[in-house]
Amino acid sequence: MTEEGDGRLERLNEMLKRRGFLLPAFGIYGGAKGLYDFGPVGGRLRSRVNQAWLDHWLQLGNIVELSCPTVTPYEVLEASGHVGEFSDFMTTCKACEEASRADTLLEPHHPNPDALKRDELQELLHSINPECPSCKASDWSDVVAQNLMFNTTIGSGSSGRAGFIRPETAQGMFTSFPSIYRHFRERLPFGAVQVGKGYRNEIAPRQGMIRLREFNMAELEYFIDPEAPVDVDLSAWENQIITFIAQDSPEFTSTLAKAHEDGLIHHPTVAQFLGMTHDFLVNMGIIPSKIRFRQHEKDEMAHYAKDCWDIEILGSYGWIECVGVAHRGCYDLESHHKATGKSLHARREYAEPKTTIIDAWTINGATVGPTFKALAGAVKVAVEELPKSTQFPAQVTLSTGDTVTLEEQHVKPNQLTIKETGEWYIPHVIEPAFGIDRIIWHMIDHAYHESDKDGEVYTIMKLKDTIVPVDYAVFPLFEKDGMDQMAMELHRTFCASTGIVSMYDGSGSIGRRYARADEIGVPQCITVDHQSLEDRTVTVRNRDNGEQTRVSIESLTQ
RNA sequence: GCGGAUAUGGUGAAGUGGUAUCAUAGGAGGUUUCCAACCUUUUGUCGUGGGUUCAACUCCCGCUAUCCGCACCA
Structure with a gap:
């Protein structure tokens, strides 16, 4: 077999174009950056990988498949944090009209300009006035946010509503939580999967299939009760030696169960999904020795994540992140709950109902009201905190700072039995997110075999039978x-x-x-x-x- | 986004101020008793827009795309 580095990547790319696996899109118009076609051969490959991915997760038995729109209202992505997080702050040189990133210009003058808000960047930019890298002038326009999402308008004219083409499929699944919850008879854990297109208006798409402006993604949102005992069996992977790179540590090998016991993988479901991801990749023909799990550094973690792992695959472009498994906590559902006021909670029934017996005092509204008028509300709060043994009349200091004297006529005994059978909580989410294009690229990369036949390169694509085009x-x-x-x-x-x-x-x-x-x-x-x-x-x-x-x-x- | 390089049949390449060459591939026909054989024939091209010129694939400028660094992103 011919090894890489001697033009193998060029020959592979040439073959993929010639045989119709992968081609630059809209080629007759000169192509479009960051957009690719799956051709007559690749189209079938992609749909088989998508189906295999769905089947893989549907095995769990508590997963449903969704298909949500790519066009998404502004408010949804504002609540999710994408409007804030997915932008770069740009400024334009007034002399040569060259656009630059404001934080990059300020890097020599500030320890971490990336963390600054727009106004702070603008102020700093105008006080320092750095040189334009292309024309050496120092005259900058106002700083504007350039979003990495594709803007669009839903509807036309004055009735049009601001929106984006989705940067990930996840948000549609979060906003569908109530219907999934009902579907599963309100019993967690459960999950929703979706394969579909995502869009990011990358400044510099590169490296063929690795960074695209329109890409195929496959995501599972798995909703769990953070307090429920977790029933996860990691024994299926007990003999699976996996390469890890964790926070503050060099590369090492271990098993999933050990990594979880050691506290490296915080949640057992994350460990399970890492194992299932490994299985999927190997089933797709990815070479096991070219897979590694890398834990995100704390400062690299996305705005929503509690624990985050990248599954990286080694190919012709080096180690590339192809899957992310993130423990997102309650971030997403809570954000949408706050933005809409709609309940995105689940109900947790107690094993035994909790009974609270209250035997104390409360106010006699008929007398407290006329006597204390505006202070009556504060009086009620204060009275209900008094011990049963309180003798009246009594001096009580209210939360308002006022001190009042309560007579016996103002109060009456308060005896209540409150029975609570359960409580509401916001489920946590564990999300495996797959970049299908990157995985397909590496499947092809790993399946592509060259040999020498009478002085010529002979090519065989050793793709797995289950997904061959x-x-x-x-x-x-x-x-x-x-x-x-x-x-x-x-x-x-x-x-x-x-x-x-x-x-x-x-x-x-x-x-x-x-x-x-x-x-x-x-x-x-x-x-x-x-x-x-x-x-x-x-x-x-x-x-x-x-x-x-x-x-x-x-x-x-x- | 910055710097550098590049853009010629489907693919890979050569070349020139006078409408282009080679390899390979594709179609048709023939031959052939199983691993890119052979014969005949055919298809198809100078990324794109503008400028200079009698004439531009060739020179100049813009755009688009690709590759390599850097930066960015995940």
Whole structure:
């Protein structure tokens, strides 16, 4: 196998374009930065990965799939913190009209300009007046926020409402919490999954598929009761040695259970999801030794996170974050609750109802009201705090600072039994978020094998059978004598079966066709030859070892 | 966003102030009893907009995109 670094990445990218895996979008218009097409081969690959991802999480048994709009009202993303967090503060040089980031300009003059608010940046910028990096002038416009989300208007004209194209799928799932809660009969834990597009108007999209302006994401929002005992079994991964990079520590290996026992992974469900993520990636063909889990530093953690892990994959661009598993606490539901006033709580029933017996004093409203007038409310609070043993008349100091004298006629005994069967709380959320494009890139990167064949590079895509874009390639040995009709018939039979993709190829020599099929990773090539015409058997060639077996057509199509 | 480089058939490349070359690929036909073979034939191109010029793929300028650093982002 040819190793990387000798032009492998260039050959891979060239092949992906030529064979229709991945192509720059809108190519006939010169392309558009940060936008890619999944082509005739890649489109199928993507949909299979999406489906495999959904199936993987639906296994848990308490997961539903949602599909929420990409167009999202301004208020939703303001409440979630994205309007505030997803912006850069820009200023323009009045001499040359070059736009620069205000915090970058101020870096030599302030320890951490990134943390400044807009007004503070503006003040500092105008007092220091740094040189323009391109024209050396020192005359800056006002600082404006440039948001990394795509702006849009929902509706037109004066009735239009400000909105964004979503930067992640998560918010739609949070705002759907009440209906998911009802669906699951108000019993946590449960989760919602969604695969879909997300959009970020990146300043500098780079590195092919790694940083896109429109990207495929897959997210699970898993809602838990922070106080409920957690029933998580990590034994499935007890023999799985995983590479970790944690806060304040160098790279080391351990198991998920050990990492949790050591207090590194705070929540067992986070550990479970890290394990399930590992399983998914390996099922997709990611090489296990090229996976590592990296814990976010405290200052790097996003605005919502309590504990956050990146799953990084090693590929041609180095270690790239492809999945994030974040314990978001109650941040999201609480934010939307505060913004809307709508209940996003769950109910926790006590094992035993809590009974509170109150045996003390309360006010006699008929006398306290007329006597104390505006102070009556404060009197009530003070009276209810008095011990049962209080003798009246009594001097009482109110929260207002006033001191009043309470007569026996102002009070009456207060005997109550309050029974509480449970309480309301805001569920916590654990969120695995997958960058599907990045994962597909690494699947391709890891599956791409080159070998030397008579001085030429021979390419095989060793993709997993479960997600290959094409399941079968059907060839007539020669396109004559009825072999072509028989092959076409078999091809059509395959295509008529749900979930199977077949490709007919009768062009060029048989060896050339095998090579073409290997290049896009077709696991099995089926060839119709002269013998097939007589006994309805065909040869099946294995992609990875080239071995052929002869089987009957019926055994393939049943 | 900054600095540097680049942009020629589907893919990879050469080249020139007078409308372009090679390899490979794709289609059709032939040949061929299974791993990129061969023969015939055919398809298709100078990223984009402007300028200079009798004439621009070539020179100049803008734009767009790509690659490499830096920065940014996750």
